[in-house]
Amino acid sequence: MNALPLSPRATGRTSAGQDAARLAAIRGLIADEMAEVDRLVVARLDSEVSLIPELARHLVAAGGKRVRPMLTLLAAKLCGYEGGRQVRLATSVEFIHTATLLHDDVVDESDLRRGRSTANALWGNKAPVLVGDFLFSRAFQLMTEDGSLEVLRILSGASAVIAEGEVAQLMTTNDTGTDEAAYFAVIRAKTAALFRAAAEIGAVVAGRPSAEAAALAAYGEGLGVAFQLVDDALDYSAHQALLGKTVGDDFREGKVTLPAILAFQTGDAEERAFWRRALETGDQRPGDLAQAQALIGRHAALEATMLRAREAGTAACEALDPFPDGPAKRAMFDLVDFCVDRAY
Amino acid sequence: MNALPLSPRATGRTSAGQDAARLAAIRGLIADEMAEVDRLVVARLDSEVSLIPELARHLVAAGGKRVRPMLTLLAAKLCGYEGGRQVRLATSVEFIHTATLLHDDVVDESDLRRGRSTANALWGNKAPVLVGDFLFSRAFQLMTEDGSLEVLRILSGASAVIAEGEVAQLMTTNDTGTDEAAYFAVIRAKTAALFRAAAEIGAVVAGRPSAEAAALAAYGEGLGVAFQLVDDALDYSAHQALLGKTVGDDFREGKVTLPAILAFQTGDAEERAFWRRALETGDQRPGDLAQAQALIGRHAALEATMLRAREAGTAACEALDPFPDGPAKRAMFDLVDFCVDRAY
Numbered sequence: 001m002n003a004l005p006l007s008p009r010a011t012g013r014t015s016a017g018q019d020a021a022r023l024a025a026i027r028g029l030i031a032d033e034m035a036e037v038d039r040l041v042v043a044r045l046d047s048e049v050s051l052i053p054e055l056a057r058h059l060v061a062a063g064g065k066r067v068r069p070m071l072t073l074l075a076a077k078l079c080g081y082e083g084g085r086q087v088r089l090a091t092s093v094e095f096i097h098t099a100t101l102l103h104d105d106v107v108d109e110s111d112l113r114r115g116r117s118t119a120n121a122l123w124g125n126k127a128p129v130l131v132g133d134f135l136f137s138r139a140f141q142l143m144t145e146d147g148s149l150e151v152l153r154i155l156s157g158a159s160a161v162i163a164e165g166e167v168a169q170l171m172t173t174n175d176t177g178t179d180e181a182a183y184f185a186v187i188r189a190k191t192a193a194l195f196r197a198a199a200e201i202g203a204v205v206a207g208r209p210s211a212e213a214a215a216l217a218a219y220g221e222g223l224g225v226a227f228q229l230v231d232d233a234l235d236y237s238a239h240q241a242l243l244g245k246t247v248g249d250d251f252r253e254g255k256v257t258l259p260a261i262l263a264f265q266t267g268d269a270e271e272r273a274f275w276r277r278a279l280e281t282g283d284q285r286p287g288d289l290a291q292a293q294a295l296i297g298r299h300a301a302l303e304a305t306m307l308r309a310r311e312a313g314t315a316a317c318e319a320l321d322p323f324p325d326g327p328a329k330r331a332m333f334d335l336v337d338f339c340v341d342r343a344y
Numbered sequence: 345m346n347a348l349p350l351s352p353r354a355t356g357r358t359s360a361g362q363d364a365a366r367l368a369a370i371r372g373l374i375a376d377e378m379a380e381v382d383r384l385v386v387a388r389l390d391s392e393v394s395l396i397p398e399l400a401r402h403l404v405a406a407g408g409k410r411v412r413p414m415l416t417l418l419a420a421k422l423c424g425y426e427g428g429r430q431v432r433l434a435t436s437v438e439f440i441h442t443a444t445l446l447h448d449d450v451v452d453e454s455d456l457r458r459g460r461s462t463a464n465a466l467w468g469n470k471a472p473v474l475v476g477d478f479l480f481s482r483a484f485q486l487m488t489e490d491g492s493l494e495v496l497r498i499l500s501g502a503s504a505v506i507a508e509g510e511v512a513q514l515m516t517t518n519d520t521g522t523d524e525a526a527y528f529a530v531i532r533a534k535t536a537a538l539f540r541a542a543a544e545i546g547a548v549v550a551g552r553p554s555a556e557a558a559a560l561a562a563y564g565e566g567l568g569v570a571f572q573l574v575d576d577a578l579d580y581s582a583h584q585a586l587l588g589k590t591v592g593d594d595f596r597e598g599k600v601t602l603p604a605i606l607a608f609q610t611g612d613a614e615e616r617a618f619w620r621r622a623l624e625t626g627d628q629r630p631g632d633l634a635q636a637q638a639l640i641g642r643h644a645a646l647e648a649t650m651l652r653a654r655e656a657g658t659a660a661c662e663a664l665d666p667f668p669d670g671p672a673k674r675a676m677f678d679l680v681d682f683c684v685d686r687a688y
Contacts, residue, residue: 047508047511048508049508049511049512049515050515051511051514051515052507052508052511099477100477103473103474103477106450106469106470106473125450125469126450126514127511127514129447129450129473130447130507130510130511130514131507131511132477133443133444133447133476133480133503133506133507133510134504134507134508134511136477136480136503137500137501137503137504137506137507138504140484140496140500140503141497141500141501141504143496143500144493144496144497144500145497147493149488149491149493152484152487152488152496153485153488153489156481156484156485156487156488157481157485159477159480159481159484160478160481160482160485162477162481163396163474163475163477163478163481164391164392164393164396164478166474166477167391167393167395167396167471167474167475167478168393170395170470170471170474171393171394171395
């Protein structure tokens, strides 16, 4: 058992500045490849149709954490791969992710992402839907150029599961009867599936045996579940400015995430009536978000959500048992810490 | 030169009933394979997330003409292919097409398609965007199962071009300065690219030389251009009920299609002022569609549009010169006639 339990750092909240420094340290090991990914992202979102790079660059310039392509690069490194194929495939992963972001923002009618206006807020719904389709197609062009049918199988499968997860999330929206099992099914599909695939293909390019691919897939899945749990906790936390994110999005959209599920299930009749009104009927009033945060606080639902995130993170680390210790493995442990322990 | 010039049938308008009979005759040659495609479409749009098959079946049940998968099947037959791979790939083509329909309807805010309420009219914008993504992913899963990287290259490239064409169309919307060249660039991308790819992959599964693949690609492109020209003419014709389609969609959405371009360019100052008000400013008034139809009639713009459709159809037929005559080639000529000569 060489999985990292929670590191000392993971027990305390960190600032956004510390987060950035930690992420930079993890990226150090794969700095050259990440720079190549950054270049390839820009090069391959080009098009004679000027609105496409314009809109796509808006999102890219907003500067995501690029955790998913990092996973592919780190997994390839962990497998001792020394060729260059992982760069194109990591770019493909980032394109799939960016396409889903564009479509999510249309679906959620979001106005802000990463502290900037969303593409749909600036361009309406039409262009983001179509540019998302373009990026999705580009992702498959990149995979085809690479030429691995196994990678194509993994990523086309993940894409289908992501879409299923997003639709399943739609179906649980406004339903306070959503239980933990349904919630976890949604986040495994909508978020963890791409983390899982991104890590798994690192083993595929390295030509490693299927047991190692499965171990990396399990690592990605645990990390993805942890990542989404933290995201859902952050949406009820009071540190919007730190994350550059509007707090309360899920609440306003009637999304039933784990903090709300736990507060609802442990709440009394009056509290449940509040949750039903606010999440099911869409009848939200001034002060409702603060009330939701207070109820979540009363039932320690954020702490419970974070505990599950840590458990998923620990499972991710344990999945790496088959691999020898070394810089790549330590970076992947650090990435778990980073994702679980983002400022909130 | 063994290309069919315009057949006698192609010179007169046909009824919807005659259309259906002619399409059935063309399908006769590939009836077994089309039945397999129909079964595979239903089987592969299944999902544990019930809203996905529910929504997708709504569209499939509306019963499109399935021209694109027919192209793949006919092309494979023309190439003498006797295996079974074309069925899965034709299904993949239909899934890409269905995904773009779902996203188009969101983009166009359409209420009707094929005489039925659109998915977005029934389910809102969210589910159709996500189910489109699901179908798109399924398409790539089907291609991956087939295992031809050449097919993947052709169809992922076509998908990217389609998205570019749709975005380019957005950029010419409300712009009466759009010229024929810009219009043709849009329809080659948004429509003809998939027709082209659908036909081309028929040669690929048959393992035919690249010259034959290129000939089939040219056939598909000509047919696709003709198909879209006719569609755009139909949108200004008075036979909505025959097609089960709302007439005047393009006009109301400010899409600048060839009939409008030709009427605008040959119109006088007063007429141009009308087109600018109606298409550019969105200031549309009762009677505007009738006025647009009258101006299009005055300048014989529908006839000019149909002439270009016939030219594209003739080019499609000529592209088949390298292939010997026979039932498949005759069916492909008939398909051109059918597409050019649909009731309008």
